[in-house]
Amino acid sequence: MAQATKKKPVAKAAGAPVSARIAAQAHFHTLRLGTPFQPRIDALARTQDWYNWAGYRAPHSLWDEELEYFAIRSQAALFDISPMTKYRIEGPEAEALLNRVTLRDVTKLRPGRVHYTAWCDDEGFVLDDGTLFRLSPTRFRLCSQERHLPWLLDSAVGFDVIVEEETEAVAGLALQGPTSFAVLRDAGFAGVERLKIFDLADFPHDGGPQGNTQVTISRTGFTGDLGYELFVSADMALSLWDRLMTSGDLRGIRAIGYTALNRARLEAGLIVANADFTTAEHAIRADRLRMPDEIGLGFMIDLEKGHFNGRRAILEARAKRKLRYVLVGLEIEGNIPAEHAIVYHKKAHEVGLVSAAMWSPMAKRNIAIASLARPYGDTMVEDLWVEIYAMRELQYQKLMKRAKVVARPFIKLDRRTANPPADF
Amino acid sequence: MTSFDAIIIGGGHNGLVAAATLAKAGRKVLVLEAGSEVGGAARTEEFAPGFRASSIAHLLNRLHPDVVKTLELEKHGLQFGRADFMPSVALSKDGPPLVLHGAYGEVLTGASSSEQSAWKGLRAQLLRYAGILKPFLYRRPPDLAGMSLLETVSLGQTALALKKLGKEDMRDFLRVLLMNVADLLDEQLTDIRLKGLLAFDATLGSHLGPRSPTSLLGLYYRLAGETDGAAGAQVLPQGGMGAVVTAIRASAEKAGVEIRTLAPVAKIIVEKGRAAGVALDNGEVMHASTIVSAINPATTFLDLVGPREIDTGFVRKVKNIRMKGDTAKLNLALDRPPQFTGVDAAGHKGRLVIAPSPDHVERAFNPSKYGEFSPEPVMEITLPSLADPSLAPSGACVLSAVLQYAPYALKEGWDAGKPKFLKAVMAQLESYAPGIGKSVIHAELLTPADIETRYRMPGGHWHHGELQADQMLVSRPVSGWSGYDTPIDGLFLAGAGSHPGGGVSGAPGLNAARRIIAMKG
Known part of the structure; x- marks a missing residue:
């Protein structure tokens, strides 16, 4: 028994990668x-109106949804995107890896550019979409909604x-x-006017131009407006916030919550x-999985670039016409938002669901x-209707409204891409 | 440069069977073998001057009858009859051994009469149930995503066979299917020698003990094999296992297969998701529209194809194939034939098994779970030179043994562990064949680490992947890709890592070739 109870050094080597992964998911x-x-x-x-964004406490609104929008x-809206999942992907083969993973x-x-992309599992179903920042020839930042470290x-094997x-x-x-x-120019980010849409560059912050004292600014955003995204090491966060708030004071800078951003x-x-599609690792029901072509991301697929995850399945689905869904923009008559309304063909046959809807103040x-x-929304686009349940003093008023398939974006602002960016 | 329709990577027996089958269907086939000789782990090799033994596989008990027929192996000198069937001898330290005669114990001697009749019942049941599984264990696994009419019909036939068992028997079949072998033996038998032998056979070649769930499947796998039409029969090929490979090779060459040895493939060339050819490690490139990999599935995808040509999910599955061998091989050159206590002359020509009881096998297994070898290993011994004197110098003897348990990832490492394990093995042998130690001229012990290096078997696993319920049938080598084709168009798998698994059966090679022929048609 002495032998059995004798403590032996635990072999750590085999367990190390697992514990490293656990530690990396704090x-x-x-x-x-x-x-x-x-x-x-x-x-x-x-408003103390919080929600859970990828494990972080994030505001739906801070003071007034309408005014935030x-x-x-x-003016200028400041929105905290720190909860967005971010991965550093760096090395001589970072480009090759990302080419294999993403579409x-x-x-x-x-280098110095950003693009919007998506990635799929073996079956060609979308795992997530996100933005890929090329910080240098060998260094990338991948930003996304969901976690993807494992x-x-x-994939990096x-x-x-x-x-x-x-x-x-x-x-x-x-x-x-x-x-x-x-706001950025007045905050002293010299040269920021040179950033064209989807460009990025590093700017000094808190004096020194080295290491942690850099802020990466990209001319990107999620609003369809003129805008920028700024990334900085966490310990520099508050000083960056203050710098922007101070310089933006006279230009109407406001902190906003997600509701306003979601409208934009x-x-x-x-x-x-x-929200608009279910990611492959979240979907429980087999018919909720979506291929890029089914959520309007087919344009990303590059069949000429070599192998990438899901390529085989996507090719097969296209060849065998196995694509079952399509994501479309709709314009609906009237002014009642059709959020989560069922879409009908000829007012009778159910053909889909609205995932996001609003009265657009910009597009009117x-x-x-x-x-x-x-084929509805794809080859059959006539005679589509949405059934809106409008709650009016504890009674639903059911409205059957005509819906027209229209192109996205619903608004196009010249200032988003204007060079040099306009001074307001 | 000659052009080929198909290039087979790996000249193991499955690669040769696939090559011969394709060539007989009119394909122009090239086999590329990394080693200096074909045959893989089914060769006959000289391990000491004048002494030859089968490399790893030393007993033939599952060569697929369709392989024999398709390749006309009987014409090429491979013929076995009932007279060749070897008995299995369950050795005992303190008493006479128990012997299973004929095809897996048609007659049992050395046991009480009640045990004999119990064995008769159990044997019939085991063979009946193995017979149900046999079609599954031979054919291409059903394609769950899109089952063809033929597949549906053959599944239906199995259902019918199951139905024919009768209600009670069918229920019992389903009850015991995933049981551990020890519990089933305890239900029906009393003699620990017999139970020990069966427990050993059920777990041979896998990382399971007799009390591990599903261990009974190993016994079914063995009994699904046949020789000369008799299920469970085993033979020692004259000239060692290399003779089987020689016959297969002769058949392949007669069908026009070209074989190149010392031609290790470094890379499978993939263009736009399609296999286009191979590159040898000397840089030579060869093109063919069909590439058949009869080597390890993990080596195929992680090394030769490379992860960047395949999807992440598939890489994950391949990396997760469990293939750490737990079995070692011992070849002894003896200056005279050994004498195992209580065993007669006929018994010495049989398969001698040291597995005195299921408990003993289980205890031998226990340390392997924690990265240690069995201090009292269980083993299967043959003395092939007794029936085939060409294998040893006159008067001398070859002992070939398969030993368990010897975990691939030995905690102390095999450099340090190997001499200790050999000592444990020799001590075990000495107690069953006193004096054997003194007659050893040369001992060659192949640990899983040695097997990995010498035969290019990752993990030193002779099945190229644990043969357990979760890695069988539609899940072999990985789920979704059990039908010999792969995510790379034009690339096929044909080795033991594919369904049904290892052992000298030729079934993976034959099934893969049939699949390729059917796809083109």
């Missing part, structure tokens, strides 16, 4: 983390590359709206994972994004 241990900007946001949060369209051709993404690590979660280490802000350029993105025709149209079962 977000499980604290529910609703605060972001690096939390002290500032808490101070502004009059108009801050995006008329678009990463060799065409130049997937990325398993056989590639000379480091994949690291940097969600907590890197704080992010979206500064969006017509005065956003002027809908006008811009942008989709949200797990009643707009929506909907997923329809093909």
Whole structure:
């Protein structure tokens, strides 16, 4: 028995990769983390209207949803995007890895550029969409809605590359709206006027141009407006916030919550994972899975670039006409938002569902994004209707409204892409 | 340069069977073998001057009858009859051994009469149930995503066979299917020698003990094999296992197969999701529209194809195939034939098994779970030179044994562990064949680490992947890709890592070739 009870050194080598993965996913241990900007946001949060964004405490609104929305369209809106999942992907084969994982051709993404992309599982179903920042020839930042570390690590097998979660280490802000350029210029980010849409560059912050004292600014956003996104190491977050707030004071800068941003993105025709489609790892029901072609992301697929995850399945689905859904923009008669309304053909046959809808103050149209079962929305676009249940003093008023398939984005603002960006 | 329709990677017996089958269907086939000789782990090799033994596989008990027929192996000198069937001898330290004669114990001697009749009942039941599984264990697994009419019909036939068992028997079949072998034996038998032998046979070649759930499947797998039409029969090929490979090779070459040895493939060339050819490690490139990999599935995808040509989910599955061998091989050159206590001359020509009881096998298994070898290993011994004197110098003797348990990932490492394990093995042998130690001229012990290096079998696993319920049938080598085709168009798997699994059966090679022929048609 002595032998059996004798303590033996535990073999650590085999368990190390597993424990490293667990350690890298620390977000499980604290529910609703605060972001690096939390002290500032808490101070502004009059509505105390919070939601859970990827484990972080994030505001739906801070003071007034309507006015927050108009801050995006008329002033400058500051939105904390720190909870967005961020991965550092770096190494000689980072480009090759990302080319294999994501749909678009990463060799065409130049250093200092950003593109919107998506990635699929083996069956060609979309795992997530996100933005890919090429910080240098060998260094990338992948931003997304969901967590993907195990997937990325398993994808990295056989590639000379480091994949690291940097969600907590890197704080992010979206500064969006017509005065956003002027705010940055006045804050002293010299040269920011040279950023064209989807460009990025590093700027000094807190004096020194080295290391942690850099802020990465990209001319990107989720609003369809003139706007920028700023990334900085978490310990520099508050000073960056203050710098922007100070310089933006006279240009109407306002902190906003997600409700306002969600309206702006809908006008811009942008989709949200797990709102407008269900990501493959979240879907429980087999018919909820979506291929890129089924959610309007087919344009990303590059069949010429070499192998990428899901290529075989996507090719087969296209060849065998197995694509079952289509995501469309709708314009609906009247002014009652058709949120989560059922879409009908000839007012009788159910063909889909609205995933996001609003009366657009900018477009002056009643707009929506909907997923329809093909051929509706694809080759059959006539005679579509939505059934809106409008609650009127504890009674539903059922409205059958005509819906027209229209192009996205619903609004197109010249200031989004104008060079140099306009001074307001 | 000659062009080929198909290039087979790996000249193991499955690669050769696939090559011969394709060539007989009119394909122009090239086999590329990394080693200096074909045959893989089914060769006959000289391990000491004048002494030859079968490399790893030393007993033939499951060569697929369709392989024999398709390749006309009987014409090429491979013929077995009932007279060749070897008995299995369950050795005992303190008493006479128990012997299973004929095809897996048609007659049992050395046991009480009540045990004999119990065995008769159990044997009939085991063979009946193995017979139900046999079509599953031979054919291409059903394609769950899109089953063809033929597949549906053959599944229906199995259902019918199951129905024919009768209600009670069918229920019992389903009850015991995933049982552990020890519990089933305890239900029906009393003699621990007999139970020990069956427990050993059920777990041979896998990382399971007799009390591990599903261990009974291993016994079914063995009994689904046949020789000369008799299920469970085993023979020692004259000239060692290499003779089987020689016959298969002769058949392949007669059908026009070209074989190149010392031609290790470094890369499978993939263009736009399609296999286009192979590159050898000397840089030579060869093109063919069909590439058949009869080597390990993990090696095929992770090394030769490379992860960047396949999807992440598939890489995950391939990396998760469990293939750490737990079995070692011992070849002894003896200056005279050994004398196992209580065993007669006929018995010495049989398969001698040291597995005195299910408990003993289980205890031998226990340390392997924690990265240690069995201090009292269980083993299967043959003395092939007794029936085939060409294998040893006159008067001398070859002992070939398969040993368990010897975990691939030995905690102390095999450099340090190997001499200790050999000592444990020799001590075990000495107690059953006193004096054997002194007659050893040369001992060659192949641990899983040695087997990995010498035969290019990752993990040193002779099945190229654990043969357990979760890695069988539609899940072999990985779920979704059990039908010999792969996510790379034009690339097929044909080795033991594919369904049904290892052992000298030729079934994976034959099924893969048939699949390729059917796809083109």
